[in-house]
Every structure is written in C-alpha cells, then in structure tokens.
Amino acid sequence: MTHPLYVALVWHMHQPYYKDLRTGGMPMPWVRLHAAKDYLHMAEVLAQHPGVHATINMVPSLVEQMVAWAEGRESDDLVLIAEQERWSDADRRFILQMCFSVNWDNIIRRYPRYAELLDRRPAALADPAAFSDADYRDLVAWFNLAWIDPGWLRRDPALHALIEQGRDFSVADVQLIHAKQREIAGRVLPLYRKLAASGQLEICTSPYFHPVLPLLIDTDCARAPSPGLPLPVPAYQAVEDAAAQLAAAVQAHTAAFGAPPAGLWPSEGGVSPAILPLVREAGFRWLATDEIILGRSLGRYIERDAQNLVTDPRALYRPYRVMAGTELGPSIIFRDHELSDRIGFLYQRLPGHQSADDMIYRLLEIQRRISDPESPYLVSIILDGENCWEHYEQNGDVFLHALYGAFERRSELAAVTVTEYLEGKRPAGTLARLATGSWIGGDFTTWIGDPEHNQAWDALRRTRAHLLHRSNGCAAPPSDAAKRRAWHALHAAEGSDWFWWFSHRNRSDQDALFDGLFRQSLAAVFDALGDEVPAWLEEPIQRAGRSVDHRGATGYVTPTLSGAPFPGEDWARAASLAAPTSSGAMQRAEGLIERLLVGHDARRLFLRLDLRRPAADYEILLYGSAPDRPANQQVDARFDDPDEAPHRLAAAWLVRCVAGQPAPFLFAADGHGNWSASGPVASAGGETVRECAIALSELGLAPGDDLRLYLVLARDGRVIATLPERKMAVLSLPVF
Numbered sequence: 171m172t173h174p175l176y177v178a179l180v181w182h183m184h185q186p187y188y189k190d191l192r193t194g195g196m197p198m199p200w201v202r203l204h205a206a207k208d209y210l211h212m213a214e215v216l217a218q219h220p221g222v223h224a225t226i227n228m229v230p231s232l233v234e235q236m237v238a239w240a241e242g243r244e245s246d247d248l249v250l251i252a253e254q255e256r257w258s259d260a261d262r263r264f265i266l267q268m269c270f271s272v273n274w275d276n277i278i279r280r281y282p283r284y285a286e287l288l289d290r291r292p293a294a295l296a297d298p299a300a301f302s303d304a305d306y307r308d309l310v311a312w313f314n315l316a317w318i319d320p321g322w323l324r325r326d327p328a329l330h331a332l333i334e335q336g337r338d339f340s341v342a343d344v345q346l347i348h349a350k351q352r353e354i355a356g357r358v359l360p361l362y363r364k365l366a367a368s369g370q371l372e373i374c375t376s377p378y379f380h381p382v383l384p385l386l387i388d389t390d391c392a393r394a395p396s397p398g399l400p401l402p403v404p405a406y407q408a409v410e411d412a413a414a415q416l417a418a419a420v421q422a423h424t425a426a427f428g429a430p431p432a433g434l435w436p437s438e439g440g441v442s443p444a445i446l447p448l449v450r451e452a453g454f455r456w457l458a459t460d461e462i463i464l465g466r467s468l469g470r471y472i473e474r475d476a477q478n479l480v481t482d483p484r485a486l487y488r489p490y491r492v493m494a495g496t497e498l499g500p501s502i503i504f505r506d507h508e509l510s511d512r513i514g515f516l517y518q519r520l521p522g523h524q525s526a527d528d529m530i531y532r533l534l535e536i537q538r539r540i541s542d543p544e545s546p547y548l549v550s551i552i553l554d555g556e557n558c559w560e561h562y563e564q565n566g567d568v569f570l571h572a573l574y575g576a577f578e579r580r581s582e583l584a585a586v587t588v589t590e591y592l593e594g595k596r597p598a599g600t601l602a603r604l605a606t607g608s609w610i611g612g613d614f615t616t617w618i619g620d621p622e623h624n625q626a627w628d629a630l631r632r633t634r635a636h637l638l639h640r641s642n643g644c645a646a647p648p649s650d651a652a653k654r655r656a657w658h659a660l661h662a663a664e665g666s667d668w669f670w671w672f673s674h675r676n677r678s679d680q681d682a683l684f685d686g687l688f689r690q691s692l693a694a695v696f697d698a699l700g701d702e703v704p705a706w707l708e709e710p711i712q713r714a715g716r717s718v719d720h721r722g723a724t725g726y727v728t729p730t731l732s733g734a735p736f737p738g739e740d741w742a743r744a745a746s747l748a749a750p751t752s753s754g755a756m757q758r759a760e761g762l763i764e765r766l767l768v769g770h771d772a773r774r775l776f777l778r779l780d781l782r783r784p785a786a787d788y789e790i791l792l793y794g795s796a797p798d799r800p801a802n803q804q805v806d807a808r809f810d811d812p813d814e815a816p817h818r819l820a821a822a823w824l825v826r827c828v829a830g831q832p833a834p835f836l837f838a839a840d841g842h843g844n845w846s847a848s849g850p851v852a853s854a855g856g857e858t859v860r861e862c863a864i865a866l867s868e869l870g871l872a873p874g875d876d877l878r879l880y881l882v883l884a885r886d887g888r889v890i891a892t893l894p895e896r897k898m899a900v901l902s903l904p905v906f
Contacts, residue, residue: 173544173546174537174582175549175583176549177551177585177586178548178549178585178588178591179224179225180224180225180435180553181224181225181227181554181555182553183212183226183227183228183229183232183555183556184232185201185229185556186667186684187379187667187687188200188201188687189235190687191658191659191662191690191691192694193690196245196246197683199246199268201232201236201246202249202351205239205240205351205354205358206318206319206354208556209236209556210357210358211566212226212556213226213358213371214319215571215574216365216574217365217370219575219577220368221578222577222578222585223370223372224370224371224372224585225371225373225433226371226373226374227373227374227433227555228373228375228423229375229376229378230376230418230419231380233359233423239355240356240358248265251265251310252265252314256303262306263298263897265310266298266301267679267896269310272317273561274288276560276561277316278312281316281333282336283308283312283337284312285888287301287312288889289889292889293824293845295880295897296795296823296898297795297822297841299839299841299843300839300845304338307340307341308338311332311347314344314347315333317351318350318351320564321565321567322354359427362427363427369590372432372587372589373423373427373431374434375419375422375431375435376434377415377416377419378415378419380437380665381415381437382436382614382669383442383445384441384444384606384614385406385440385614385617385618386406386408386415387407387442387444387445387448388405388409389618391442391614392614392619394607395466395605395607395613395614396615396619399615399619401618401619408634409444411634411661413448413452414657416452417452418661420452420453432588432589433454433456434449434500437665438608438609438616439459439608439609440607441459441463441604441605441607442604443494443603443606446492446495446499446500446604447494447495455501455592456501456588456589458502458505458550459505459607461486461504461507462612463504463607463609466605467605468601472485474508477535478508479532480536480539483536484542486504486506487548487549487550489503490598490599490601491600503548503550504550505550505551505552505553505609506549507609509549509551510552513558514558515558517529517562518561521563522566522568522569522570523568525572526569530583534583537582546598548586617666617670620674622711623669623673629689629692629706630692632706633696637653637660637699648699653698655694655698656695656698659695660691660692668684668687671712679896681712682710685710686710688711689708689710720746720899720901721746722902723768723769723902724743725906726743726770726771726772727743727744729741729744729769731776731854731862733860735856735857741778744768744776746765746766746768747766747768747879747881747894748764749761749893761782763780763891764781765779766778766780766792767779768879772873773865773867774863774866775865775866775869777861777864778860779792779881781858782858785827785855785857785859786829787885788829788883788885788890789827790834790882791825792826792880792881793823793879793880793882794822794878794879795822795877795898796822796869796871796875796877822838822839823848823868824836824838825851825864832850833850833851833853834850835849835851836850848868851864873904876903878898879898880899
C-alpha cells in the first residue's frame with residue numbers, strides 16, 4: 171500500500187482568563203474580538219474545503235469567556251465604555267490606548283477615517299481634548315468593525331452599510347456592532363460541533379486555565395533544561411492542581427462539544443515525565459509538543475540543512491510513546507518547528523499564494539526525502555490559530571484557501587486530524603524517556619527564573635498554603651461553596667499567561683493590567699474564605715515603564731548641544747528610552763528609533779533622539795505633558811530663582827522638528843484641542859541625531875515631577891513609527 175504524506179494542522183486557540191474575580195469586570199476585549207475575527211472564520215474557511223481535515227485546540231477558559239459574551243451574560247470594559255453617551259478623561263485615555271490595537275498597515279489604513287484618526291492620535295495621547303466626542307465615537311466604532319472578519323463585513327448588510335457610512339457613528343451604531351459580534355461568537359461552537367460530527371474537524375483541549383503542567387507539579391523541574399536557573403524557594407508543588415486542571419478541562423470540553431477530547435495540547439507545549447501518568451489517567455490518547463523535546467529525548471539534535479529542511483525526516487515525522495509510570499503512555503506527536511513558524515511569522519510578509527506554494531513544496535520535499543511510500547508518516551504543524559491573521563492579506567483568506575485547495579488537489583498529501591491518523595496507523599516509535607521542556611527554546615525560562623517570575627510563584631505558593639491551612643487545619647473551615655470559589659480563583663492564577671508577561675522577554679503596554687489580574691485572582695482566594703487580603707498582594711509585581719526599555723536618570727546633565735554621532739559623557743546620566751527587544755504586541759518603533767535620551771538639570775530639560783536612518787527623512791514630533799497638578803499648587807520653592815518658576819501650566823506640549831526648518835518649534839495645548847506655537851528652541855543636529863534644550867518653566871515642570879512623553883516619526887502626515895506603542899511613557903525628573 172502506498173501512503174501519502176499525512177499532515178496534521180493543529181490550530182491553537184487561546185486567550186488569558188481576563189475576568190477579574192473580585193469585581194466581575196473584564197478589563198480586556200480580546201476574547202470577543204478574536205471570536206468576531208478568527209474563531210468562526212477559521213472553521214468557515216475549513217468548511218469550504220471538505221477534503222481537508224484539521225484539528226483545533228480550544229482552551230476551556232477561553233470557551234467559558236466566549237460563551238458568556240455570546241449569551242449576553244458578560245461584557246468587557248471597552249464595550250461598556252464604548253456605549254456610554256459621555257466620557258471622562260480616563261475613559262478617553264483608555265479608548266486611545268485600546269482602539270488602535272490592530273495591524274496599522276493591513277487593517278487601519280484600509281479605512282480612510284480610521285487612518286485619519288491614527289495619524290491624529292499622538293496629539294490626543296498628549297491632550298485628550300484634541301479628539302472631539304465624534305472622533306471618539308468613530309474610533310470605537312471603527313475599532314470594533316476592524317475586528318470583524320472582512321467576509322462578514324461584506325456579507326452582512328447592516329455592517330456593510332456602516333462601512334460605507336464611514337463616520338459620524340452614533341451610540342446605536344456601536345450597539346449594533348456589538349450585537350453582531352455577539353451573534354458571530356454564538357455561531358462558533360455550533361459550527362465546530364457540526365464539523366466534528368462530520369469527521370472534518372477534531373477538537374482537542376488544554377488544561378483548564380492554561381497552566382504549564384510541569385511547573386505546576388514542581389517548579390524545580392525547570393532546572394532539567396536550565397541547570398543553575400534561579401528558582402523560587404521553596405518550590406511550588408501542586409500535582410493535585412495539575413490533575414484538577416486536566417479533569418476540569420475534560421469535563422468542560424465534554425459539556426461544550428458533546429464528547430470527551432482525545433487529544434491534549436499541554437499549555438506552551440510544556441512536558442515532563444511527571445505529567446504523563448496524569449495525562450493518561452485523564453483519558454487522553456495523544457498529546458503534542460515541539461521537535462526540540464524529541465531531539466533531547468533521543469539524545470541528539472533534529473538537524474536541518476541550508477533550506478531548513480530536516481535531514482532525518484523519518485525520526486521527526488512519526489508519533490512516539492513513552493512509559494508513564496508502569497504503563498505505556500499516550501501517543502506523542504512533535505511539531506515541525508520551522509513549518510509552524512513559517513505560518514506564524516514568515517508567510518505574513520509574502521503574498522498568500524506564494525506562501526502556500528512554499529509550504530506545499532516543502533511538504534513534497536519531505537515526502538521525497540522520506541522515500542518510504544509503504545509506511546505512514548505524519549508531519550505535525552502546530553501554532554496559534556488566532557494571532558497572525560491580522561498581518562496577512564484578507565485576514566489570511568488568500569493563504570488558507572490556497573493551502574487547503576492544494577491539499578485537495580494533491581494526492582501525495584493528505585491533511586488529517588491527529589486521531590484520524592493514529593486510529594488507522596500504529597505509532598512507529600518508542601522513547602526510553604521524555605525530556606522536560608516547552609515549545610519555546612525547549613526550556614521554561616519564559617515563565618520562571620526572572621525575579622518577577624519567582625516573586626509571582628512565591629505569591630501563588632503562599633496563597634495556596636493559606637487555602638490548604640484554612641481548608642484542613644483550622645477549627646472553623648470554610649463552607650464547601652467557599653472552598654470551591656477559592657480553588658477556582660487559585661487555579662485561574664496558575665495560568666501561564668501571567669508568568670509570560672512577568673518575563674523580561676515579553677512586554678506590552680498592558681503589563682500593569684496582567685499584573686493586576688494575577689493578584690486579583692489570588693486576592694479572590696482570601697475573599698472567598700472570608701479572610702483579609704494580605705498587604706503583599708496589594709503591591710505590583712511588575713516593575714513600571716516596561717513598555718519601553720527604560721533607564722532612569724542618575725544625575726543632573728548639562729550637555730553641550732552638538733549633534734555628535736554618539737552622545738558621550740555629557741549624556742551619561744540622562745534617562746534613556748528605547749524600543750523593547752521583544753513585545754507581545756506590534757512594536758512600531760523598532761528598527762527606526764535607536765533611543766531617546768531625556769536629561770535635566772535644575773532649570774532645563776535636554777532631549778536627544780538617535781535614529782537608525784537620516785532624521786531629515788521624517789517629521790519628528792515629541793509630545794509631552796506635565797503631571798496633573800492642582801491649579802493653585804505653588805511650585806516656586808523648587809527653583810532657586812523665582813523668575814525660573816513655571817509661569818504657565820500647559821495641558822500638553824509638543825516639540826516639532828521638520829526638515830529644512832532652522833530649529834524645532836515648541837507648541838502648547840490649551841486643554842480644548844487647540845495648539846499654539848511658543849517659538850523655536852535651542853537645538854543641534856547630525857545626520858541621524860536631533861538634540862534640543864527647553865527651560866522647564868516653559869513646560870510647566872520642575873525637578874521632582876513626573877513627565878509623560880510620546881515620540882512620533884511621520885511622513886506626509888502619516889505616522890511611521892512611535893515610541894512607546896500605545897500610550898505615553900512616564901519618566902521622573904529626580905532632584906539630585
């Protein structure tokens with residue numbers, strides 16, 4: 171019998187558990203937005219290609235949140251704010267921070283009104299009054315429209331009419347968009363169940379709140395792939411919680427989809443020998459992880475050639491089994507890291523048809539190299555099924571239809587579900603041992619080992635110890651209902667997402683929200699037990715200012731403005747802002763902006779911008795705002811000379827530098843959306859450098875204040891790059 175090359179496409183659908191378990195609020199909108207743009211869309215595209223079978227992994231805590239939204243039982247904060255008739259300044263800042271969080275070039279600039287608001291956004295960040303109420307209403311409408319699958323926007327008459335209208339949206343229009351988003355979310359599970367019943371789709375699951383199972387069992391396991399890694403002491407050890415997270419996942423999955431899951435995607439591809447008995451006991455027949463784990467399990471690398479194709483394909487492209495205690499464990503498949511990452515990261519830069527052709531070529535070359543038509547082999551491609559499509563043309567439609575169509579035409583290839591393959595073929599390999607690690611670098615350093623990681627694990631351990639003591643070791647234990655609420659909250663805090671954002675590698679402008687949600691889940695444990703929340707849970711774990719790489723000022727500077735290619739000793743004690751090396755969200759500034767230096771002495775603010783391209787190519791706009799200060803506050807005492815005290819308190823200010831202009835100009839906002847020129851500022855420049863100095867008094871600032879800054883590079887009125895991404899950076903001007 172001649173076998174085709176079998177291909178398992180596994181799309182992983184996951185979002186953090188955004189519910190605040192103390193207030194019931196939901197501060198972030200990503201579950202409903204991905205439901206509107208991605209979760210239904212991926213199944214609809216698959217349904218148009220009945221010859222293609224695939225697997226979708228649905229994390230139970232995601233399903234819980236999506237169903238609550240679809241049924242009208244819960245709404246996130248942005249929905250509630252967007253439907254208000256009036257907004258506070260805090261509401262406006264929240265809207266400005268959230269409502270440009272979608273691909274700027276592929277999506278926002280597709281719509282003229284949305285693009286106009288994007289280019290005016292920097293001024294509004296500095297002074298929210300720069301946008302009118304109509305601007306804010308149009309912004310929330312366009313954000314929600316942009317997060318709906320483009321196919322739905324074309325097919326739905328009401329949504330299409332709003333697209334054509336373009337501007338001057340009403341509260342009723344925003345409510346209509348939200349209603350359509352609920353409708354789309356409500357169609358996800360029925361279509362998944364229909365495709366599963368037909369055999370075209372397999373739905374697998376992950377532990378309920380997406381914890382990294384090996385770390386949940388014993389955080390000390392992180393030293394297996396990373397000897398010497400600093401870890402929390404004592405270790406977090408909760409094997410019972412790992413089993414509970416798996417059991418809850420099976421129960422929730424069965425309720426949602428009508429049958430227990432056969433497959434498990436362990437959160438973050440995290441595996442260790444200790445998880446295998448738990449996985450088997452929970453009833454799973456297969457699980458998946460990354461090729462790097464296979465290589466370490468075999469004691470050799472999965473080597474690749476100059477084309478990034480595996481040199482020993484027979485080793486990677488088959489399932490394995492390993493002993494789980496005294497019994498043989500479930501089948502394990504190992505994803506092709508290169509093919510998965512091509513879809514996740516590379517193909518978004520290429521035309522969809524070209525990307526699909528490249529993938530098919532690589533699969534056919536794998537089959538040729540295997541050169542064993544009598545034996546079945548399985549290529550596993552596993553990646554996020556929701557986060558990359560905004561960077562593709564037409565939300566991924568061109569690529570997905572081209573790829574699926576090629577699978578249907580090519581008899582040499584067969585796209586199958588994982589279980590479909592396993593049921594028809596015997597696993598081809600046995601491992602003596604399973605290595606410990608994840609799908610990111612084969613280790614756990616994304617979730618443990620940094621100081622903030624370890625502080626979070628310690629907070630989790632202390633909270634769990636308190637819960638165990640109150641449940642088992644005190645004279646007046648809480649009620650069963652209280653214990654259920656407490657364990658639910660603790661399990662929510664065990665999710666991998668909180669530790670992902672505590673990593674020094676991953677940064678976003680929403681770090682503080684993730685930090686707060688983690689601590690709120692732990693605080694909810696104490697609330698459920700009727701106990702006082704300890705003071706150490708009130709203190710943020712995450713250090714501030716991580717949306718940019720931020721070094722604070724270490725002393726006064728009084729540099730000579732020269733525009734020299736390198737800043738030199740004159741700037742050594744200045745604060746520094748730079749684009750982060752990694753970001754969970756799109757980082758517009760990376761690649762163009764090297765750094766912004768911000769220095770000060772007792773009377774002046776000094777700014778130096780270093781770019782990686784000629785400064786004359788861009789209009790440079792640096793927006794700033796003074797701290798909120800009561801109008802009658804006296805600040806003269808902070809100045810040696812009363813004449814240097816701030817003589818006006820601007821709501822915001824702007825330094826604007828345009829090629830051909832002799833010097834940058836300073837503009838001030840009046841708090842009502844109007845800007846007026848104050849005159850030129852002292853400056854110097856080089857090819858990629860701009861420097862300037864401004865009296866603190868001109869900016870309503872004094873030593874000891876905080877300062878908010880937002881840097882924009884523009885061309886022809888169009889924003890090209892920013893620092894930071896979503897909101898203004900906050901720096902202090904210390905008194906030395």
